[in-house]
Amino acid sequence: MTATAGVPRRGFVRPVTALRVGIIVAVLATWELVAASGLLYRDVVPSLAAIAVALYKTLSDPTFYFHLATTGYEIGFALVIGGVSGLAVGMVLGASKLMARAYEAYLYYLGPTPKIIFFPVMIMWFGVGAGSKIAMGAVSCFFPIALNVAAGMREIDPVLIRVGNSFRANAWQMVTKIYLPAMRYPVINGLRIGLGVALIGTLLAETKLSNRGIGFLVIQAYSLFNMPQMYSLLIVLFVISIGANALIGRLGGLDDIKRS
Amino acid sequence: MNSFAALAKTRWLPAALGIGSIVVVIAVVEGLIRLGPWPFGYPLINRFIVPMPSEIFLAFPRIVVEENVLSRFMLTISEALSASILVAVFGVAGGVLLHRFALLRQATETWVAAIAAAPLVLIYPLYLVIFGRSATTIVMMGFTAGVAPTVLKTLEGLAGTRRVLINVGRSFNLTRSQQFWKILFPSALPTIFVGLRLGLIFALINIVGVEFLINFGGLGQLINELSERYDLAGTYAAICFVVLVSICIFVLMERLERWLRPGE
Numbered sequence: 001m002t003a004t005a006g007v008p009r010r011g012f013v014r015p016v017t018a019l020r021v022g023i024i025v026a027v028l029a030t031w032e033l034v035a036a037s038g039l040l041y042r043d044v045v046p047s048l049a050a051i052a053v054a055l056y057k058t059l060s061d062p063t064f065y066f067h068l069a070t071t072g073y074e075i076g077f078a079l080v081i082g083g084v085s086g087l088a089v090g091m092v093l094g095a096s097k098l099m100a101r102a103y104e105a106y107l108y109y110l111g112p113t114p115k116i117i118f119f120p121v122m123i124m125w126f127g128v129g130a131g132s133k134i135a136m137g138a139v140s141c142f143f144p145i146a147l148n149v150a151a152g153m154r155e156i157d158p159v160l161i162r163v164g165n166s167f168r169a170n171a172w173q174m175v176t177k178i179y180l181p182a183m184r185y186p187v188i189n190g191l192r193i194g195l196g197v198a199l200i201g202t203l204l205a206e207t208k209l210s211n212r213g214i215g216f217l218v219i220q221a222y223s224l225f226n227m228p229q230m231y232s233l234l235i236v237l238f239v240i241s242i243g244a245n246a247l248i249g250r251l252g253g254l255d256d257i258k259r260s
Numbered sequence: 261m262n263s264f265a266a267l268a269k270t271r272w273l274p275a276a277l278g279i280g281s282i283v284v285v286i287a288v289v290e291g292l293i294r295l296g297p298w299p300f301g302y303p304l305i306n307r308f309i310v311p312m313p314s315e316i317f318l319a320f321p322r323i324v325v326e327e328n329v330l331s332r333f334m335l336t337i338s339e340a341l342s343a344s345i346l347v348a349v350f351g352v353a354g355g356v357l358l359h360r361f362a363l364l365r366q367a368t369e370t371w372v373a374a375i376a377a378a379p380l381v382l383i384y385p386l387y388l389v390i391f392g393r394s395a396t397t398i399v400m401m402g403f404t405a406g407v408a409p410t411v412l413k414t415l416e417g418l419a420g421t422r423r424v425l426i427n428v429g430r431s432f433n434l435t436r437s438q439q440f441w442k443i444l445f446p447s448a449l450p451t452i453f454v455g456l457r458l459g460l461i462f463a464l465i466n467i468v469g470v471e472f473l474i475n476f477g478g479l480g481q482l483i484n485e486l487s488e489r490y491d492l493a494g495t496y497a498a499i500c501f502v503v504l505v506s507i508c509i510f511v512l513m514e515r516l517e518r519w520l521r522p523g524e
Binding site: 015016019020023040044098100101102103105106108109110111112113114115116117118119120121124125140143144151192193196197199200201203204207208215218222230234237238241242245246249 | 374
């Protein structure tokens with residue numbers, strides 16, 4: 001694990017890099033101080049060295065990758081199912097005032113509900129295996145994606161829609177040539193948020209009832225009170241979700257948004 | 261065709277369509293379960309997986325009386341309200357701070373975005389040790405999960421203010437604080453509220469989720485208990501109560517938004 005925060009060119013450090021390094025150093029120093037001071041129970045805030053050792057052990061353990069792959073494909077399936085259905089529903093709601101007025105309120109009301117409470121139901125519908133975890137992730141990410149797409153659809157410049165209509169574009173052409181390109185940022189942002197909640201839905205389901213997956217490993221580390229291992233698992237999880245998040249942003253060009 | 265378009269513009273048709281389709285779905289589910297295996301030789305909906313809607317409806321008074329639902333409801337809603345106040349204060353302040361200091365934004369915006377996508381709820385064992393098995397753990401978990409998306413949306417709203425509006429402010433020689441309160445903030449408000457709603461989705465997921473996981477407190481614990489007892493109708497009814505909590509908070513948010521933007 002080597003974190004290089006940008007190589008300074010021509011012998012000077014950019015202020016952004018300096019600030020980043022400063023923040024990281026401050027956080028790590030505070031952590032180590034708290035660990036050494038014994039203000040909190042020592043096992044809760046283990047020393048950085050203990051976490052590093054646990055991280056090495058976790059990453060060199062082959063069974064870890066089995067659990068990682070399990071969680072990965074559960075979240076992948078969840079995102080595909082929730083994303084495609086969210087996109088379709090969002091576009092229908094965004095395109096039709098009648099549909100939006102009839103149904104969008106219910107999506108808004110169901111959106112803030114905590115999806116994990118549906119887990120007992122999902123277990124009965126889809127079994128105790130991967131199916132119920134995928135269902136949890138898909139249900140979780142459906143709502144933010146659908147609502148983002150519907151909102152993005154309404155923000156499309158009417159001129160673009162008129163251009164499409166004046167070219168007599170059919171419904172499919174309107175979707176692929178006008179709507180999707182015009183609202184790519186809300187769609188990608190919805191996906192980004194959807195990924196966050198799909199991760200939470202899937203991992204929480206794994207901590208509740210599972211014998212595989214990262215969520216299971218974390219709750220196992222907790223019940224054995226192996227805090228360094230729990231931290232190492234969380235670090236790996238966070239790095240992966242940061243990576244996936246950055247990838248979605250990069251692929252979607254969110255980094256290049258410059259509104260002038 | 262024209263009369264249909266005119267109908268669609270009225271208030272009652274969309275509302276009737278929405279409520280009507282829910283009633284139809286409920287009636288179809290009830291009917292299919294009641295029919296049992298009659299038309300196809302096997303039941304289309306297994307009544308041991310999906311209880312009849314009428315059973316769920318009848319379970320309401322039972323769980324209200326026997327399971328102390330109202331006090332659980334009040335506990336969950338007060339936890340959610342505390343967390344959302346924290347999310348609103350720190351999330352919006354964080355977004356404004358990042359917008360104000362460009363260097364800080366460049367250094368940390370991707371970090372905040374990463375935190376927003378991270379499965380933060382998995383740090384609940386740590387909170388459990390720091391704050392104890394209490395409502396504080398649950399509120400702090402909700403706050404932790406909700407704050408990052410609110411920061412991001414606040415920042416997006418402020419940064420997305422149209423150039424023309426900023427130039428209007430400049431041409432009126434507004435001070436920095438006038439520029440913020442008269443131009444940037446009102447222009448960003450709709451996006452900020454999108455962020456607050458998202459923050460609340462995250463906070464609520466985590467509040468009831470942690471109740472469910474640490475078996476403490478409000479409605480999350482109730483659902484856990486009822487499902488472990490295999491009280492199907494009770495479980496479904498309890499889920500309806502949680503949906504009710506969400507609706508209450510959401511209606512409150514909409515009122516607040518309207519109150520903040522009286523002109524519209």
